[in-house]
Amino acid sequence: AQSVTQLGSHVSVSEGALVLLRCNYSSSVPPYLFWYVQYPNQGLQLLLKYTSAATLVKGINGFEAEFKKSETSFHLTKPSAHMSDAAEYFCAVFSTGRRALTFGSGTRLQVQP
């Protein structure tokens, strides 16, 4: 079964600092991986998606993620945090067998002024 693990349920950074949110996947086949963001009291919004076309994937709002097969990782980064980035971030893997997304447990990003 395919799964993702997000390390760190809470991450706090200062405004302008690097954002690094960690996600490791488990999959016996090349995975389809996603990062979604959930702002308070809202639904989820796609940040970016990995489909094996390129290992470095650029998303919206200045976020990017790098697929590293050797480390089974798909960490999300942003060079400079903004206050507006404060939200819950979810890594997800698409299971071709189940035809469904399996989400990680989420990481809450706090941005300090």
Added chain:
Amino acid sequence: DTAVSQTPKYLVTQMGNDKSIKCEQNLGHDTMYWYKQDSKKFLKIMFSYNNKELIINETVPNRFSPKSPDKAHLNLHINSLELGDSAVYFCASSRATGANEQYFGPGTRLTVT
């Protein structure tokens, strides 16, 4: 012109009652989903429909019954509500059943007292 809309946004009800949540998407997508997000923000898929046909039916109590009158609508009916049903329920849609971007509604916060 909200892409995926849900009604109601908030639902407070007593144990044992029956309630419904409605979802509509105007994106022309073929596939729709219901997710449950618990108090720890963990997201789990419940059901998915493709062109009105049930595709995914996770291990959800049979008190939960989805209904898709057409491919733009997916409603969720819950019988005999229990305290443990309290959660945020999200509807989502995607172009097809593959590893496509899913568009989420704003959620319905259900509180069972």
